[in-house]
Amino acid sequence: MIRCLVVVLAAALATCASSPQRAPEAAPAVAPSGIEVSDLNRAIDPCTDFYEFANGGWRAANPIPPSMKRWSRQLLSREANQRQLQAILEALSSRTDWPAGSIEQQLGDYYASCMDEGSVETAGLAPLAPLLAEIASARSSEDVQRIIRRLHRLAIPVGFALTGAYDYQVPDNTLANITAGSLGLPSRDHYLSPEPRFAAVREKYRAHLAIVLGLGGMPEARASKAAEEVFALEKRLAEASLDAATAADPAATAHRTTPAQLEQLAPRVDWGRYFAEATLPRSDLNVAEPKLLQQLDKELKDTSLATWRAYLTWQLLDSASPWLSKPFAKASFDFRDKLLGGATTMRPRAALCIESSNALFGDALGQKYVERYFPPAAKAKVQELIRALLGVMKEDLTELRWLGPETKKQALEKLATYDVQVGYPNKWKDYSTITIRRDALWANVVAGRKFNVEDNRKLIGKPTDRELWQLPPSSPDAYIEPQLNQIVLPAGFLQPPAFNLEATDAVNFGAIGIGVAHDMTHTFDSLGGQFDSAGRPRSWWAAADLEEFGKRGQCVAEQYEGYFIEPGVHHDGKRVLNEAIADLAGVRLAYLAMKRGRPGPAVDGFTPEQQFFLAWGQYRGAAESLEYQRQLVKGDPHPTARFRIIGSLSNLPEFQQAFSCQPGAKMARSAEQRCSVW
Numbered sequence: 001m002i003r004c005l006v007v008v009l010a011a012a013l014a015t016c017a018s019s020p021q022r023a024p025e026a027a028p029a030v031a032p033s034g035i036e037v038s039d040l041n042r043a044i045d046p047c048t049d050f051y052e053f054a055n056g057g058w059r060a061a062n063p064i065p066p067s068m069k070r071w072s073r074q075l076l077s078r079e080a081n082q083r084q085l086q087a088i089l090e091a092l093s094s095r096t097d098w099p100a101g102s103i104e105q106q107l108g109d110y111y112a113s114c115m116d117e118g119s120v121e122t123a124g125l126a127p128l129a130p131l132l133a134e135i136a137s138a139r140s141s142e143d144v145q146r147i148i149r150r151l152h153r154l155a156i157p158v159g160f161a162l163t164g165a166y167d168y169q170v171p172d173n174t175l176a177n178i179t180a181g182s183l184g185l186p187s188r189d190h191y192l193s194p195e196p197r198f199a200a201v202r203e204k205y206r207a208h209l210a211i212v213l214g215l216g217g218m219p220e221a222r223a224s225k226a227a228e229e230v231f232a233l234e235k236r237l238a239e240a241s242l243d244a245a246t247a248a249d250p251a252a253t254a255h256r257t258t259p260a261q262l263e264q265l266a267p268r269v270d271w272g273r274y275f276a277e278a279t280l281p282r283s284d285l286n287v288a289e290p291k292l293l294q295q296l297d298k299e300l301k302d303t304s305l306a307t308w309r310a311y312l313t314w315q316l317l318d319s320a321s322p323w324l325s326k327p328f329a330k331a332s333f334d335f336r337d338k339l340l341g342g343a344t345t346m347r348p349r350a351a352l353c354i355e356s357s358n359a360l361f362g363d364a365l366g367q368k369y370v371e372r373y374f375p376p377a378a379k380a381k382v383q384e385l386i387r388a389l390l391g392v393m394k395e396d397l398t399e400l401r402w403l404g405p406e407t408k409k410q411a412l413e414k415l416a417t418y419d420v421q422v423g424y425p426n427k428w429k430d431y432s433t434i435t436i437r438r439d440a441l442w443a444n445v446v447a448g449r450k451f452n453v454e455d456n457r458k459l460i461g462k463p464t465d466r467e468l469w470q471l472p473p474s475s476p477d478a479y480i481e482p483q484l485n486q487i488v489l490p491a492g493f494l495q496p497p498a499f500n501l502e503a504t505d506a507v508n509f510g511a512i513g514i515g516v517a518h519d520m521t522h523t524f525d526s527l528g529g530q531f532d533s534a535g536r537p538r539s540w541w542a543a544a545d546l547e548e549f550g551k552r553g554q555c556v557a558e559q560y561e562g563y564f565i566e567p568g569v570h571h572d573g574k575r576v577l578n579e580a581i582a583d584l585a586g587v588r589l590a591y592l593a594m595k596r597g598r599p600g601p602a603v604d605g606f607t608p609e610q611q612f613f614l615a616w617g618q619y620r621g622a623a624e625s626l627e628y629q630r631q632l633v634k635g636d637p638h639p640t641a642r643f644r645i646i647g648s649l650s651n652l653p654e655f656q657q658a659f660s661c662q663p664g665a666k667m668a669r670s671a672e673q674r675c676s677v678w
Ligand SMILES: [Zn+2]
Pocket: 518, 519, 522, 579, 582
């Protein structure tokens, strides 16, 4: 019955048997909801400080928790997301009569095995024993390499990682991509920087290595020595690695390499066997860090077998620790979560089990999530909003006077191929080949990891599959992939406050609509402007247009220079320029799209136009500590929440009209002051 109402309400389609005669225009059975009235601070004039008016009530009632630097309904919704996933997994695991091999059985039994700490304690190191014994018996470089290949199948990237990734030059194709493997510390700086904070971490890390090797059964004296050897090996590999920023730069790490060149780069690695065992084609691939492969090759020759055995043991134990008995889990928490991550308490077991269910069986959990929390009407509604945004954006680009014809043509081509993925992929992964047991946690983890490694390897040498997401469908996050000209909005993200099926279109355009329109403009700015409509790296802006874009941006940069977070500290206009322009354009485009559609009725005394602006103020209106704002101002391309709202809206005459702001009001920049880019 509830589902039936939602369908009528959302799509205005009479698909519900009990109300087949209802005309699409008729009033819905349940009035749509508007903005969050209780979040307002009505003591403030919206024309003076809209950030405070729209969301000041919420911030006053929801102080930033002591462990956080900012707080918002968006962050709060992450907790709701966890509760949703927990409810699904608990319900599935409470039954033991699911058909064998069904996703219900797999998820339910995996979760049960993960939550069963008693069995994990009893099992101790036994589940790892065969692999540990194999490592202990390694007597040659060939043995070491065989174990490395075996660990790679378990998603433990010793020495290097080899995965399928789209080709930087021709992103329509997917090839093998060799990147740096996992070192025990998070970055190159952790091994090499003379800064005292890094030196302190290094000291603790060496102690941690000795503890874990000791827990793995190594006698204490040998464990301390082995810890030093492992650290020295990792340090040499770190020296040959790129710094984090360069390693994350696709252009700096694009090195197309033939199989013959790969053999030359690291002749001691048995590539023939590696590719054959992984059933991979011997075709051109990308080597992100050639220098690192050369170093690895050298280590295979120079490093003692005893050190290699210790290193492989360490890598296996480190990767398995969260799933092993308490001493392992505690050692991992003390070093990784507490020392490196700043956590104060060990998170509940359920959090680990939810996260790993998603990491291992993301599409299975995604299916169950969508069944419960993202009905077909929600997907249809979001797609409808996006079609409206794309339509407005196309018209806007076509009519834009300052953009020359050639740049405009290319921009329109990009827009035509803009790919918006909504909720969940069109096809689900088939996990039916995996066996999951209720009493074998590590074996389950291994089964899931092997499936995912093989699933990824299958992509190599094929056209790029755009429906392979980097996040599971239940994720509370969304992302853009500039080179694929793609935005991915998982069902877990398309929940309040970003999207609410029961709210008016005005509210949804003001939240998710502005968010998506903001990201669409990144397709054309300095982020997406480096890639053409096929995703190939090529700047397609004509010089004169780029100059005009810069001139128009100057107005926005100057506006933000004038925004202070405390006396003497203001935004750096150039730093936030891209994001501020995207906000300004996002609000304007989403507003136009809302006006052309059916924005919905007035609710709680607010017109659709007012609801739209209020929804943006509430969606973006996070509370941010002064410390956090200082960090943003110094290093982040985004303005603070306050100025993302005030900065964008004060440029819009439509906002001033909606709230009857008088000339001279703080939120009403005069016609001469207003900035307009897109
Ligand atoms: Zn952005």
